[in-house]
Amino acid sequence: MAxxxxxxxxxxxxIVTLVWVLTVRPxxxxxIVAVIGILLVPTLGLxxxxxxxxxxxxxxxxGQEPSTE
Incomplete structure (x- = not known):
């Protein structure tokens, strides 16, 4: 759980860092890379x-116990 x-x-x-990059960098x-990253991070997490x-x-x-790795 931790x-x-x-x-x-x-x-x-x-995501916060990529939003910052999206707003600061001209x-x-x-x-475009920041937007792709913003979409990719939650997708990979899910x-x-x-x-x-x-x-x-x-x-x-x-019947096996799940690994705790």
Whole structure:
């Protein structure tokens, strides 16, 4: 549970930083990369949560304990 909190806080920090870059930097290529990053960070976070839940569900159905790594 602690790792989820750390990942959530770090993801939020990355998004805040990218929003700052988006508002401060005048160059369009940098702004485009920032927008892509703003969209990519939550997407990857949600994808990793779905993968972890699927692995946990598969381990429970097979009778194995999920790993704590």
């Amino acid at each position: 790792s989820a909190a750390i990942l959530g806080i770090s993801g939020l920090a990355v 160059e369009w290529p940098i702004r 994808w990793s949560v779905r993968m972890a839940r699927a692995e946990d569900r598969a381990a429970r159905l097979s």
